[in-house]
Amino acid sequence: MSAVISETHHDEHPSGIKRWLFTTNHKDIGTLYLLFALLMFFVGGAMALVIRAELFEPGLQMVEPQFFNSMTTMHALVMIFGVVMPAFTGLANWLIPMMVGATDMALPRMNNWSFWILPFAFTMLLSTLFMDGGGPAGGWTMYPPLMLQTGDAFPFVIFAIHLMGISSIMGSINVIATILNMRAPGMNLMKMPLFVWTWLITAYLLIATMPVLAGAVTMLLTDKYFGTSFFNAAGGGDPVMFQHIFWFFGHPEVYILILPAFGIASSIIPTFARKPLFGYASMVYATASIAFLSFIVWAHHMFTVGMPLAGELFFMLTTMMIAVPTGVKVFNWVATMWKGSMTFETPMLFALGFVIMFTIGGFSGLMLAIAPVDFQYHDTYFVVAHFHYVLVPGAVFSIIAAVYYWLPKWTGHMYNETLGKWHFWLSTIFVNLTFFPMHFVGLAGMPRRIPDYALQFADFNAIATIGAFGFGFAQLLFAYLVFQTIRGGEKASDQVWEGAHGLEWTLSSPPPYHSFTTAPEVK
Amino acid sequence: MAHAEGQYYIPHGSHWPLVGSVGLTTLLVGFASWLNGAEFGQLLMLAGVVITLVMMFGWFGTVVRESQSGIYNAQVDLSFRWGMFWFIFSEVMFFAAFFGALFYARQYSVPWLGGEGDGAMTNSVLWPSFEAAWPTAGPGEVGGEFEIMGAWGIPALNTAILLTSGATLTWAHHALKEDKRGQLALGLLVTVLLGVIFLGFQAYEYGHAYSDLNLKLSSGIYGSTFFMLTGFHGLHVTIGAIMLAIMLIRVLKGHFTSKNHFAFEAAAWYWHFVDVVWLGLFIFVYWL
Amino acid sequence: MSNAHLKPAVAALSGAALAVSAGGAVAAWEVNMPQGVTEISRTVYDLHMLIFWICVVIGIVVFGAMFYSIVKHRKSKGHQAAQFHESTTVEVLWTLVPFLILVGMAIPATKTLIAMEDTSNADMTIKVTGYQWKWHYDYMDEGIGFFSNLATSRAAIENRAEKGEHYLLDVDNPIVVPVNKKIRFLVTANDVIHAFWVPDLAMKKDAIPGFVNELWTRIDEPGVYRGQCAELCGKDHGFMPIVVVAMEEPKYLDWVAEQKAAREAEMLASDQEWGKSDLMARGEKIYNTNCAACHQANGEGMGSVFPAIKGSAVATGSIQGHIDLVMNGVQGTAMAAYGPQLGDVDLAAVLTYQRNAFGNDTGDVIQPTDIKAAR
Ligand code: HEA
Ligand code: HEA
């Protein structure tokens, strides 16, 4: 099937605010997603800084405990649904059509809607902080009955989550339709770049799990306002039932937050190693295995709820299994570097940082998977350390790496390499300063989600807070770099990177408004 | 705008998505405010519904016009197919959450409360007089005693109605493929009518449950799962029937050809999906 | 946070990996899991260290290969890129080897888990109930029951007073248990989910309203073991510690006898006529442990959600209305029913206190017998 667009289309160049509000162009929409994610990163980050500031030393200094809890809750919701997911979707929008040789996304109008739901959803979510009774404060996991004690914010939070779900589902449908239907002739599935593969599987995970989350929060809503008893033992329900439904969504969700990152690393590392990706096929199978396993491990978040022994064993063993395909990926990346001809531009630095620190987070994940020991780790800062390693130097680093890697392609300008390297080293040092000590306090017994703590945790908390502020300010450098590059700079070549391969590098930098007006030949 | 055969149609900018966002947000903010006891909530909801409807007419209208003008090629058609397929899959997963709740309650929470397995202490310490059974309103008898709807009355009839409607829809589809417009319109009309009859029965059933059986949304876990599952299903039947009704109007307006009628097929897929969900409901909610 | 405090901490961090490995040696820094005082807790600790070391070794191998390649195979050193991109042998190998390692971990893990879940043949049973934000302990065989509240003062938390050694980890009434006995805990909750956790005993279980979870322990050494609620349960989740005092059996039996005697005395006291000043003194204590978290020590409440007691229409209005509200709580709000939670004397005292403190000078005195009548 060929993908050709008539010339008349190029004449139409919408401008001004309408271009952005009404756009059906994958690049415009990708840009919107990415800018939205950047904005939300500072919002969610500012909340993290409130958390860290309160935890700088023992005692209550800055905020009320209730507000502290709603900061924790909102921080997580904003970071997950407002930063990492939109950033990945933005990358998908920019890159997938260019990578598979298409003109645009398959369903452009719906693409616009997927994005333009988000600002509304987040306005709704953030506005709850100013409502009677404060914002949601039951944790991002929203466990009942505690979540049912939320004040006026309650229905707004639920509906904001519904909206985010609608947005994600439509976005994912678009990604799948594009990948399955818009590939250039010759681009068969096993020739697709891994970023495209990981997104295909991510989109599947999203469509399979977001509706389940929608169902779960709908049950919360009816339990609070319409007298149902889903999560109420007196009526024959069970508060733990919510946790099962939530984590059936929640665990695949964490892979939604990492699979595209794997795709990004798999694009960047071969480029700067100047060597083809090692084990392409096994990468694809590993991604699929992770996705499959992700549906049958959910209750490792609930080892302490009092499941029957057989359940605990099952979920422990399946969870441990995930280390195998993930290991395959890590080994493949190392083998790709092995005997390469490596250079270390900023994208590569972030990708390497990603591989190392994600693996550290993976190791702590594996430790958490061991149920009898998880009884000690569960709901402590050890868990917080685990997931920030996989999320911040994991998912967020991969996004930053992707931006450095493709920004010259998108804007036609080279970013400032020196500043980029500064950004990397500052980020890496501070991110470890922030999250590594959390392993220690967690093991020593500091519970998570507390605004105040016993004296023996004081030193490491102070360090973590210093790290967090350092890391936060390092990101201002990132924002500066991005806008500087958008506005100008050294002209980037079409291929940009010496070792880059793939269809997106055959387009001009910046690429034309409609990516491939004639379908490229793929050998 | 000229589009030769074989080109993938990329629409220009559209304001409908934004209108849709405004509509949905208005609707939900209204609903939330209403739940919080604000009087303007309902008005806002109404406004939201109106805006959303305007958006749907506008958006779908545009798509219909574009489709009729022939600028969609086979590849565009396939994109729509994938889109509809995955949308229905997402709906399946939405229902899965509620079926999951039903199975969990029946297999785990209610037996535990009754003292089975690991629940011995739960039962003897907290709910000593409770015996696990299904249906139940739980050990706290939330909502009071109730009777349940027998499977072999209206529900069985409704099963027959929906299955028949699936058949009449398939008949209509065949007619469309063979260009028999009369049979097509008739088939669609019968399908929509069967859908409406189904909804009528369901409404009657709900009335009966509330006024005679004391079976309510608040009747413990049984009432919760019963009404949420059948309620969301009913909502989907309503949506499906509206979709089919619009197809009927388009048929009467002379839209669709024997080769090119994806909108019709999409509505039909949706209807079959609603049908299958009903079978699940009939078996697990009413029968077993 | 003094500077002197910080420096050694930074030093400890730079030697991070070392510090973890040297677990025991730098125990003062609390960088590792406690070994605890039960057989189970030591097994858990060993399992934790085992997996930790396996991860360290794998990490050294993987990162070692990576850094070797980063150092040696770089363009600036003139290294030419090889072009290989698959090898079935190594790919099978690095799928199988990790799998076998995992099997090696799973075996001891499974054994430990099975042992932990076996609550049969317990010598005694204590029912633990989580409340927002305190614990209630019920010695099922002895008929003793009491609440356990945070003992750290508000002043210390708000930095107006010195923070003591056991800041936030001190309670008014600890759980007292004998050593070398298999103790079974039945864990449940009254309002929202809490989690019962004492690190030294390596046990953590969620306390779920409407359900009872079981866990057990057998403590080897007499001592005081401190833990905290480990499931977010609202505003004061960080302020509901658990303290277990383990003692030799004879001492434990003495404690039980003492508790029973105190109970008797309390029963008698509730039939007596109490003087206003006694009630006020006791009421202030009860108020500060039970009510001040929401209504504040000065009675001014917090925002619109937690109403003031000072000048409250209820606390200065009809006595019966006040008794009803406090005993039955307010449905759908955080105001719990205190009838089942507090004894007659305590309720009488706190009600009297509310009616006369903060300038609510109603002059009313509520007697324990009034409460008894209202039950
Ligand atoms: C990007 C997100 C992400 C990712 C990728 C992961 C990956 C993993 N996670 Fe994590 N996790 C979270 C995000 C993530 N997690 C979050 C957000 C939470 C907390 C939620 C909340 O409560 O708020 C959480 C919590 C969490 C828990 C619950 C802890 C608790 O609450 O008590 C557990 C328990 O099993 C767990 C396990 C794992 C495992 C086994 C992996 C594995 O996928 C890791 C696999 C990787 C490796 C193992 C490293 C590389 C492998 C090799 C080099 C091969 C050789 C290795 C061996 C054989 C050991 N995670
Ligand atoms: C992708 C997800 C993601 C990301 C990126 C982050 C990023 C960070 N997170 Fe968080 N976090 C979660 C997901 C994430 N987190 C989740 C899921 C939870 C669990 C929630 C729960 O328990 O329910 C959690 C919880 C959590 C806690 C535990 C809270 C508690 O248990 O009470 C802490 C504590 O330190 C923390 C810290 C941080 C820090 C310091 C960062 C930093 O990396 C952030 C760095 C960024 C910035 C600092 C922004 C920079 C901005 C400026 C410097 C300028 C300021 C600007 C203005 C004021 C305009 N996070």
Ligand code: CUA
């Ligand atoms: Cu109780 Cu947290």
Ligand SMILES: [Cu+2]
């Ligand atoms: Cu998980």
